[in-house]
Amino acid sequence: MTKTARVYKIEMLIRNRGHVSFQTLLDELEVSPATLKRDLDYLRDRLGAPIEYDRSLNGYRFGKEYRGQRHELPGLWFSEPELFSLLMINQLLGDLGSDGVISRHLQPLLDRIHQMLGKDSDIKVLLKRVKIIGLARRPVPSHVFELIGEALLKRRRLHLRYLTRGRGVASQRDVSPQRLIHYRHTWYLDAWCHSRERLLRFALDAIEDATDTGSRAKDVPVKQVESEMDGGYGIYAGDRVDWVTLMFSPQAARWVRHEEWHPNQKGQLHADGRYQLAIPYSDPTELAMDILRHAGEVSIVSDTGKVAEIVRSRTRNAWEMLSAQKDAG
Known part of the structure; x- marks a missing residue:
């Protein structure tokens, strides 16, 4: 376990349990007493954590002036229940059919969560007891999913080669991404189509190729997207209902x-x-x-x-x- 993971683990244990003995910290972190003392000093002196030793409890706790308040270390902070919830969310994300791209980018965070929890057996039991069954899933190539996600956030226009299933014909489209949708095991993109000059919904698995045009996307107000694309039932779009x-x-x-x-x-x-x-x-x-x-x-x-x-x-x-x-x- 890295030093960063250890100090987050120490504060998490104190926060969740109220107070923790020196021996309990040694057992949880599996380090030497000297290393634990250095970590506690680092938390208090360098990171400003309000940790103090209480002789009557024979353990470490937050100081009286900080009780009931929320002190957070720099960076991401989660309680233990929140960490387990994140692991379950990762199971769900892994089932979204985007060629594992989401889970792959979350892996550094997941590795850190595993270190902070420190109980591999608990993690393995949790992952075994969460099962997601997906039928008729349409996987999306990772490079397409990543490019669309980046263009969506950075407001970039894309050029698509798109297969229209009804006609069985591939067409060339310049689009401005507005919104990603995951519906019944399939990813869709709501985008302004510059050739049709209107909002259209594209299935990501039908995109045969995608490239960044280098130009800025057309911004369509969210309320307009919702009005035109969400009026009807299910995935079928249309403002006339x-x-x-x-x-x-x-x-x-x-x-x-x-x-x-x-x-x-x-x-x-x-x-x-x-x-x-x-x-x-x-x-x-x-x-x-x-x-x-x-x-x-x-x-x-x-x-x-x-x-x-x-x-x-x-x-x-x-x-x-x-x-x-x-x-x-």
Whole structure:
């Protein structure tokens, strides 16, 4: 353990436990008494840590004038529960499908966290007991993810070779990145497209190549991005929205009424236990699929667009397939 890690560990132990004996510090840090004394002197004399020895407690604690106040060493500071939370967050970040780029850049911080905790067995148990299952994940090449992240923060314009899946054709685009989105195991970029002169949403895994143009990005107000890209349900963007009103059975309502399908949704719990939910959408496809997950427990009360039409069509097709299989059997 480095000296920096040791001094952070000493203050963390005192902060979390109130007071810590000299022997406990020796056991936790696994250093000689002389080294520990030098670390304590360094904390007090060089870093200004308000640490004092209390004979009645036979341990080190913060001085009376600092109790109840927050003294922080230079640099990053976390309590032990916060450090364990960071490790769990790292597990989540490692599952985001960006070719490990996020975890790789966080590795120096993670190494420092491991040193500060000092209990390898606890860390290993934590990491074994946190499991993230990701299905249909679309990985993004690390060089693309890093370039877009840098351009987003430094406000740089990018040139993309982008594959439009619907047409199966790659096109050249100059874009000004505005926002990164991670949705259902896929990364997306909201950007101002200079060839179309409007905001568009790009799937990062469909970007075949990306380069920095050397020019500054066009800044679009965040409120405008949110207004144009977040109006509809799910990942489909659009500032023009339709509304569908759903009615869930009492059985389904027990769960659905606690769910957020869209930030602007309107829900109402009826006296008989049914739950009415109104949802805005721009494209009906994704919403229709999610409604079908509740087949038999939901009905469509009203719809200003085509989501009801898609739900009816897919339900009819499903019944026809089942009938055909039954006849064939």
